[in-house]
Amino acid sequence: MTLLYRNLNLGLKHSDPPRLQAVLERRLHLKRGAVRSLSIVRKSLDSRGGRRPRLLYSLAFDVTAPLERKLLLKKAPLVEPYLDPPKVRVPLVGKRGAAPRPVVIGAGPAGLFAAYRLAQAECPPIVIERGPEVTERSRRWHRFLTGGPFDPECNLLFGEGGAGAYSDGKLYTRVSDSRTSEVLSALVEFGAPREIAYDAKPHVGSNLLPSIVRRMRKSLIEQGVEFRFDTRMAELRLGGPAAGASNARRVTGIVTDPGGLLECDSVFLGTGHSARDTYRMLHAAGIAIEPKAFQIGVRVEHPQEFIDRLQYGEHAGHPSLPPAEYQLVAKRQAGDVFSFCMCPGGEILPATERAGFVCVNGASKYKRTSPYANSGFVITVDPPRFGAPGDPLAGLLFQENVEREAARAAAGGAATSSSGAPFAVPGARLSDFLAGRVSDSLPAGSYPFAVAPAPFDAFLPPFLLDALRDGFAILERRFPGFASDAALVVAPESRSSSPLRIVRDPVTLESPSAAGLYPMGEGAGFAGGILSAAIDGMRCAETWLARAAAAAAPLASCESGES
Secondary structure (H helix, E strand, C coil): EEEEEEEEEEECCCCCCCHHHHHHHCCCCCCCCCCCEEEEEEEECHHHHHHHCCEEEEEEEECCCHHHHHHHHHHHCEECCCCCCCCCCCCCCCCCCCCCCCEEECCHHHHHHHHHHHCCCCCCCECCCCCCCCHHHHHHHHHCCCCCCCCECCCCCCCCHHHHCCCEECCCCCCCCCCCEEEEEHHHCCCCCCCHHCCCCCEEECCCCHHHHHHHHHHHHHHHHHHCCCCCEEEEEEEECCCCCCCCCCEEEEEEECCCEEEEECCCEECCCCCHHHHHHHHCCCCCEEEEEEEEEEEEEEEHHHHHHHHHHCCCCCCCCCCCCCCCCCCCCCCEEEEEECCCCEEECCCCCCCCCCCCCEECCCCCCEEEEEEEEEEEEHHHHHCCCCCHHHHHHHHHHHHHHHHHHHHCCCCCCCCHHHCEEEEHHHHHHHCCCCCCCCCCCCCCCCCCCHHHHHCCCCCHHHHHHHHHHHHHCCCCCCCHHHHCEEECCCCCCCCEEEEECCCCCCCCEEEEEEEEECCCCCCCCHHHHHHHHHHHHHHHHHHHHHHHHHHHHHHHHCC
């Protein structure tokens, strides 16, 4: 039996496995070498309240059977049996006779892991991705960032890997699910750093994610999955009601551009939260969609050195400490302002799929070596705030209006800038933003195009501006210097979550509007990050596989002569 020691509290020098083993043996009063094997289950950094930073470990280890019994009978502090996370049983479905292959729309986390689960069941799907494969995507994206042309089908949002491929690559989630360890293990298998399997706040980095995605795709192809890149789903084809189904209609195929009609009876819809043309197409086709609350705000960038001092105090600069990050909430009676997608040692990037519309997001590479730290600061906007009651696209229209007006406001202040002017974003010193004035000048920052001093009230509604200013005033009182002249605020941060939900049955995970349609991931409104989207894609595939296996069972019985 493997044992678990929880919350081993150590100083920064105790960070390598050999030293960990020696410390564990001392804590348990064991002879040197008594621990036969040791692995890290969880590692976290505690630097709260300016105290000396400490590392917390949970360790799985093996000892001889007599020592194991002794430790458990003795009830040694914090020692218990270690149980591996339960694994999901995947039925082997295989080929379904003359039935067409399932189709996955989108090669982001939800789509890739839905395909991963289907391939495990020997039922490999066809994956449709509107953007290019990740190597070509990287080439086009970096060409754009260095002054090349903008491609509406290849950007921070579209292409293999989804929006997460060029983000910070955060892999922590509040979702408690046994699939979490499976997703992390798969990513390690495809080349992610091993520590993501146990780090309390794992991240991969935008420089490593593309190669991981590429290896995953190659593995899926070896299992029979077919990928069609630079191919957009232009139409969802629906027929009459499925036999015995409560749905009004059933999926009969999709029309792709290019490609034409692709017949299928099952579509896993993992488009991501920015495929606005797809939302509109589905709405026109009568697919049930409902508005939902989403987050919107601005992104704030500080010198990383300031955040290190804020979090680590006198210990800032210690070689064993990573670039500091934060998770902040400014409590307000009218709604909290909170940090979102904080990127230590990161950069701010354009997150739009359309020229003439601007929005921003944060990213960082694996080692997080940038001299800047940035984070979104957002509030939650409920449906009554952003549009006509009952209009499922009202939140989308709200986002588009903010992004269009932000582009106009920035263009006025960036008229003499370089070729990046069409993607210039409004900016201000945070001190000026707090005071409601346009900045005379801006501090240096990481955004690759122009940042133009602009009036934020030209594109953000008063309720949002008031909330953000209240929140930043609270944070400045708690952390003096947070809203200084050295802090840069850019906007808008408008793609942090989907503004709508594509309705699905809570049990079958199928659309009530169309049998065979499985909305999934962030774009459908059922996830909020790489890890939760991957898990949701797996869940949708498992639900479909269970039904396919049940449908195949009577056929197998008949073929074997059973009655």
